[in-house]
Amino acid sequence: MKIFKPTIYDYKYQTRFSGKKIFDTVFTQDKTFIFTQYNNRDNFGNIQFENIGSGFNPLVYSVNTEKNLSLLPKRKSFFILGINDIKYYDVKTPTTAFIYHNSVSSGAALQSTYTQNIGKNFNFAVEYMGLRSLGKYQYDLASNNNIIFSGHFTSKNNKYEVFAHYLHQNVNNQENGGVADISLFLSDNTNFNNRLNLPVNLSHSDSRFSYRRYYFSHEFRPFASEKFPFKIRHTIFHQGNKYYYNQSQLEPYYLTQQSDLIDYPLSSKKYSENLSNTVSVLFDKENFKLDAGVRHQLIKFGIGTALPTSFNIPQELSENRIGAVGNLLVKLWDKVEVNSNLEFSNGNEFGSFLRSQNLLKFEPIKDYFVNAKVNFQTASPTFNLLINPSVYKKFNYYLENPKNETITEIGGDVNLKWFKSSVFANYFRIDNYTYLDSNALPQQSSSSLNISQIGGEATFSYGKFHLNPRVLFQSALSNKDLYPMPNFVGRVNFFWQSKAFKDAAEIQAGIKVYYFTKYPSNEYFPILNEFISSNPSSYSIGGQPIGDVYFNLKVKRMFFFIEGQHLNQTFMKNKSFTAPNYPISDFRLNLGIVWYLFS
Numbered sequence: 001m002k003i004f005k006p007t008i009y010d011y012k013y014q015t016r017f018s019g020k021k022i023f024d025t026v027f028t029q030d031k032t033f034i035f036t037q038y039n040n041r042d043n044f045g046n047i048q049f050e051n052i053g054s055g056f057n058p059l060v061y062s063v064n065t066e067k068n069l070s071l072l073p074k075r076k077s078f079f080i081l082g083i084n085d086i087k088y089y090d091v092k093t094p095t096t097a098f099i100y101h102n103s104v105s106s107g108a109a110l111q112s113t114y115t116q117n118i119g120k121n122f123n124f125a126v127e128y129m130g131l132r133s134l135g136k137y138q139y140d141l142a143s144n145n146n147i148i149f150s151g152h153f154t155s156k157n158n159k160y161e162v163f164a165h166y167l168h169q170n171v172n173n174q175e176n177g178g179v180a181d182i183s184l185f186l187s188d189n190t191n192f193n194n195r196l197n198l199p200v201n202l203s204h205s206d207s208r209f210s211y212r213r214y215y216f217s218h219e220f221r222p223f224a225s226e227k228f229p230f231k232i233r234h235t236i237f238h239q240g241n242k243y244y245y246n247q248s249q250l251e252p253y254y255l256t257q258q259s260d261l262i263d264y265p266l267s268s269k270k271y272s273e274n275l276s277n278t279v280s281v282l283f284d285k286e287n288f289k290l291d292a293g294v295r296h297q298l299i300k301f302g303i304g305t306a307l308p309t310s311f312n313i314p315q316e317l318s319e320n321r322i323g324a325v326g327n328l329l330v331k332l333w334d335k336v337e338v339n340s341n342l343e344f345s346n347g348n349e350f351g352s353f354l355r356s357q358n359l360l361k362f363e364p365i366k367d368y369f370v371n372a373k374v375n376f377q378t379a380s381p382t383f384n385l386l387i388n389p390s391v392y393k394k395f396n397y398y399l400e401n402p403k404n405e406t407i408t409e410i411g412g413d414v415n416l417k418w419f420k421s422s423v424f425a426n427y428f429r430i431d432n433y434t435y436l437d438s439n440a441l442p443q444q445s446s447s448s449l450n451i452s453q454i455g456g457e458a459t460f461s462y463g464k465f466h467l468n469p470r471v472l473f474q475s476a477l478s479n480k481d482l483y484p485m486p487n488f489v490g491r492v493n494f495f496w497q498s499k500a501f502k503d504a505a506e507i508q509a510g511i512k513v514y515y516f517t518k519y520p521s522n523e524y525f526p527i528l529n530e531f532i533s534s535n536p537s538s539y540s541i542g543g544q545p546i547g548d549v550y551f552n553l554k555v556k557r558m559f560f561f562i563e564g565q566h567l568n569q570t571f572m573k574n575k576s577f578t579a580p581n582y583p584i585s586d587f588r589l590n591l592g593i594v595w596y597l598f599s
Contacts, residue, residue, distance in 0.1 A: 010092040011598055015084050016163055016217065017327075023095075025596060027506045027554045029459070029468055029493065035561050035592040036550075038101050038109050038131060039079045044470060044491060046078070047516070047541075049578045050585045051104050051135035053142030054173055055079075057524070057531070057541075057579045059489050059516055060472060061428060061451050063375070063407055067382040069299055069350060071241040071272035073529030074384075076171045076209040079144060083215060083237070086165045088152040089115040089123050093599050100593040103133030104585065109144075124151045136195040136586065139176040139203055146170070162218040169211040175245075175526035177201025177253055178581025182539055185583055186575060201253040201581070207529055208244040213237060219282070231282040233291065242271045243384070245527050247391075254392045254527075262308060264391045269304030272383050278325060289329040297321040297345060303389045313387060313398040319349035337361040350380040351404055372412035378404045381434035384528060385442040395527055399434075399442045406431040411453075421458035427451070435482055436532040440525050450477040451485075466510075468493040484534065486516040486542050495550075508552040512563075518543030524579045534580060541577040546584065561592035 012020040033042040038052040045060035055075035066072055066082050089095070094116040101109040108131075115125035131144040146169035153162040179185050180199040184192050192198050219233040246267040255261070280293020302316030323345025330338040341357045355377040363369050380386070386399050411426030433445040455472035469492045476483055495510025521541045522531035550563035566574070569587045576584040 004092075006092040006598070008598075011095060012090045013087045014090075015087060017084065020090065023596060025557050027497070027508065027552075027559070029466065029495065029497075029508070031559065031594075032493070032495075032508065032510075032512070032550060032552055032561060032563075035099065035559065035594050036101075036563055036590055040099060040111070041078075043078075045472065045489060047578050047584070049075075049582060050137065051140050051142050052101065052109065052133045053079075053103075053131045053144045053171075054135070054140070057521065057582075059486055060453065060474060061483060061485065063377070063409060063428075065355070065377075068355070068377070068379050069272075069297075069353060069383070070239070070274060071243055071270055071301060071383040072211075073207075073209060073243055074531060075524065075529045076207075076243070079146075079171055080169060080211055081146070081148075081167060083213070086148065086150055086167065086215075087125070088150055088163055088165075089117075089125050090152070091115055091117055091123065091598075095599070096597040098593070098595045098597075100591075101131075102589075102591040103131070104588065105134040105136055107132035107134055109133070121156060122151070122153045124149070137176060137179070137198065138196055138200050139174045139205075141174040141206075143172045144170060157224075159221045159224070160218065162216070164216045165213075166215070167211070167213045171209045171211075173207050175202050175205040175207055177205075177251075177526055178524070178579075179583065180581075182581060186573075188573075195586070202251050202526065204248040205251060205526060206246050207526065208242075208246065209529075210240075210242040212241075213239040221284075229284045231284050231291075233278075233280045233282055233293070235276075235278045235280075237274075237276050239274045239276075240271065241273075242269065243529070244269050245390075245529075250391070254395075260393050261391055262393050262396070264307065264389065265305055266391055268389045268391070270384070270387070270389070271300075271302055271304070273300040274298075280325060287331040289327070292326045293324065295321075295323045295325055295343075295345060297323070297347075299347065299350065301350075301383045301386065303387060305389070307389050307396060311396055311398070313389070313396065317349045317386075319347035321345040321347035321350075321353075323353070335363045353377075353379045355379070367417040369415040370412065371415075373409065375409040376407070378406040381405050381442070381444075384530060385434055385436065388528060390527060392527075395440055397441050399444075402434065402442075403432040403444060405434050405444075419458040419460055421456065423456040424454070426453040428453075433479070433482060436525065436528065436530055438523075438533045438535050440528060440530075440532050445479060445482055447479060449479045449482055451475070451483070452477060464496050464498045466493075466495055466497060468495075481533075484520050484522060486519045489516045491515070504555065506554040508550070510550060512548040512550065514546045514548075515544075516542045521577075521579055524582060531579070538580040539577060541579065544576045546576060548590075557596040557598070559592075559594040561590075561594075563590045564588075565590045 011023045014020045046056035055078050097113040099111040111129040113127040117123045127148040129146045133142045148167050150165040180201050215237040217235040219231045221231045275298040278295040280291045282291035300318040306315040307313045326342045328340045339359045343355045346352045358374045360372045408429040413424035415422045428451040430449040433449040453474040457470040460467045471490045491514050493512045497508045500507050523534050525532045547568040548563050548565050553560040566587050
């Protein structure tokens with residue numbers, strides 16, 4: 001009789017169309033950037049609002065495909081889990097994981113995951129995350145949560161496979177509109193060191209976003225012979241997005257006279273729904289995969305209460321869309337990989353949609369890797385910019401018959417074994433760029449917006465000391481006023497790492513510095529949860545470093561991340577902002593704990 005002793009290689013996970021990966025319990029340098037963030041992601045290129053759970057201001061342009069043909073406000077998007085973010089597990093024994101973050105002032109964030117295999121062929125997982133953080137300013141409470149049920153089944157003969165999940169996320173925030181008088185924040189008056197003494201612009205508003213999805217995908221291989229590696233796949237999902245802007249009473253900040261109001265409820269609602277049904281045929285070999293199929297979608301976008309007829313704004317837009325999808329994966333000589341994805345659909349209400357993603361990976365020289373990409377998409381502007389209802393007359397709009405926003409993305413990166421370094425470059429061309437002007441009304445640019453990015457990262461080591469810098473240079477080659485951005489974003493991490501306590505533990509200790517050049521940032525607009533064009537009088541942000549000191553510890557499969565954030569604010573005045581009127585957090589002790597239990 002043999003006693004089975006599982007190893008870390010017996011605990012794996014995968015996303016819907018990826019290969020299996022083992023649980024990552026190695027104490028690498030990137031963990032300090034991931035598990036000190038409430039959304040457990042490396043947020044390089046973003047700057048966080050003062051309270052955790054309140055989102056970020058993006059400093060670097062990127063394409064978020066979750067906004068395609070759906071309602072997703074910008075500041076709510078940083079915590080959202082798309083279809084390809086859901087994990088499906090394969091574990092030999094019941095497994096539990098905990099991720100904890102402390103909050104600002106009071107509260108906490110805790111994510112817990114439990115997964116278990118029932119037999120060799122079926123796995124289920126349950127994940128819950130709850131976040132509540134009061135914040136240091138008035139009316140700044142963040143209250144987020146999500147729950148995920150997922151399952152993965154494979155038949156004994158490996159002919160039938162199922163992936164399924166249910167996801168419900170809530171991203172809820174009080175909206176204070178930022179500090180009412182910046183001069184008070186910047187003054188030397190010690191009364192305002194207690195940030196609760198600073199007056200804010202809004203006191204009766206909050207925003208809520210609900211994101212719910214039912215997903216079921218199964219595939220069947222009709223032939224047993226490897227000579228006929230065909231599969232039939234069917235995928236169906238329903239996704240509903242709801243956004244509420246609630247007010248308990250009118251806000252003087254938005255109101256100058258009574259004629260600025262309309263006969264409409266104080267609180268407003270917007271929603272989108274997507275019922276998608278796809279059938280496709282796959283040719284599935286290890287080094288060559290090809291699938292093609294047809295897709296039907298029923299898409300709706302609307303508002304809760306109809307606006308007065310004089311506004312000529314519809315209450316709901318809906319359509320049936322017919323389209324096609326295709327995917328190609330080719331691997332050659334373990335040196336070259338081509339991955340292409342294509343999706344096309346057309347409807348009467350939201351027009352045509354086309355997205356093509358093409359990635360080429362190759363290894364020209366041993367241990368030197370090149371990734372090149374060419375992506376293209378043309379789609380209706382994000383639904384949040386199409387319609388908005390409000391009790392305030394000037395914030396009602398309907399962007400009727402908009403042109404498709406077309407984005408071309410060309411770029412890639414080169415990874416070198418020298419100093420574990422990489423260099424990357426990206427170019428974006430956006431035609432019919434859709435944005436919100438300084439009056440919070442949607443506009444489309446008649447000329448293209450062109451953005452270039454170049455940067456790199458490396459790690460220099462000497463004994464147990466390591467230096468890890470990352471830099472990005474960017475510029476808008478045209479229409480700079482449409483998308484203001486810092487010309488430089490940089491981060492450096494200098495740390496010491498070593499085993500300790502007779503190799504029973506591992507320690508990281510170091511300093512991180514984050515910096516971006518000063519620029520006239522877009523302003524955050526709470527009613528829409530979007531960023532609008534800044535006014536000439538807006539306060540520019542950036543130009544000041546943000547330094548953190550940290551001590552991280554790993555004991556077996558438990559990680560402790562302890563850092564003093566914005567350390568330089570302890571000996572110099574905080575003059576840093578996330579967005580105009582929204583200061584960056586003062587010094588705080590940030591704590592993260594990650595614990596894997598393989599029972």
